[in-house]
Amino acid sequence: MSNTRPIIQAEQLTKVFGNFTAVNRISFEVSPGEIFGFLGANGAGKTTAMRMLTGLLSPSAGKATVAGFDIYKQTEKIKRHIGYMSQKFSLYDDLSIRENFRFYGGIYGLSTSMIRKQTDDMLEKMGLTSEKNTLLKALPLGWKQKLAFAIAMIHRPEIIFLDEPTGGVDPVTRRQFWDLITETAYQGTTIFVTTHYMDEAEYCHRISMMVDGKIKALDSPKSLKKQFDAGSMDEVFLKLARG
Numbered sequence: 001m002s003n004t005r006p007i008i009q010a011e012q013l014t015k016v017f018g019n020f021t022a023v024n025r026i027s028f029e030v031s032p033g034e035i036f037g038f039l040g041a042n043g044a045g046k047t048t049a050m051r052m053l054t055g056l057l058s059p060s061a062g063k064a065t066v067a068g069f070d071i072y073k074q075t076e077k078i079k080r081h082i083g084y085m086s087q088k089f090s091l092y093d094d095l096s097i098r099e100n101f102r103f104y105g106g107i108y109g110l111s112t113s114m115i116r117k118q119t120d121d122m123l124e125k126m127g128l129t130s131e132k133n134t135l136l137k138a139l140p141l142g143w144k145q146k147l148a149f150a151i152a153m154i155h156r157p158e159i160i161f162l163d164e165p166t167g168g169v170d171p172v173t174r175r176q177f178w179d180l181i182t183e184t185a186y187q188g189t190t191i192f193v194t195t196h197y198m199d200e201a202e203y204c205h206r207i208s209m210m211v212d213g214k215i216k217a218l219d220s221p222k223s224l225k226k227q228f229d230a231g232s233m234d235e236v237f238l239k240l241a242r243g
């Protein structure tokens, strides 16, 4: 992985709201196919950083490229090369699974046949083929999250940004969701994921730990535990947060 060109590069990336610095000069690189975890407490600046990288929010300073495109000048190109599942992902409750795929596929400009193929492939993979005509509102939250993930991948992006994708679901469903993430990365898609569940950090190839807008540590889970002489990522985080 380390021999390939980074698919995300951020240098001194900063966002200031009024006189409050939400993201404070963060620098990092992500390799293609990597699962890159963005960890931190509530308000650490994870969502703000992600919104800058997805082209949704203009930075105050610093620079970054995503899939080779500049986050100031090429936001439209970035949007075509990435998928994004926000914290408040919104699928349509009154539409069926298939109709949701059709709707979002249309937004991405995919052909009807491509949408059909992608829908069939993904539902098959998730074991949801028999439910394709079920309305979203009849499904458990965990299924909706998996569908939101699949729909964010419908245009086969190079990178997928996931903002706390497993919030509010039970541990078994969280585990299944991470199986989906791992498989997707294995197939070559880069995963950029924020979470505040420290156990989820173990599934990431590398983790950046954010505290008050800054990246305080960045390495593999194994190296971080060694570096901080900690038995778990939870312990690493507590040691970091206490400074």
Ligand SMILES: Nc1ncnc2c1ncn2[C@@H]1O[C@H](COP(=O)(O)OP(=O)(O)OP(=O)(O)O)[C@@H](O)[C@H]1O
Binding pocket: 017, 020, 022, 040, 041, 042, 043, 044, 045, 046, 047, 048, 049, 196
């Ligand atoms: N548009 C905004 N205007 C002013 N302050 C903002 C704005 N957006 C975010 N903030 C502040 O920036 C800080 C970082 O927020 P952010 O949502 O990036 O954190 P986070 O790490 O993603 O937390 P969470 O886990 O709660 O989503 C917070 O203190 C938040 O109140």
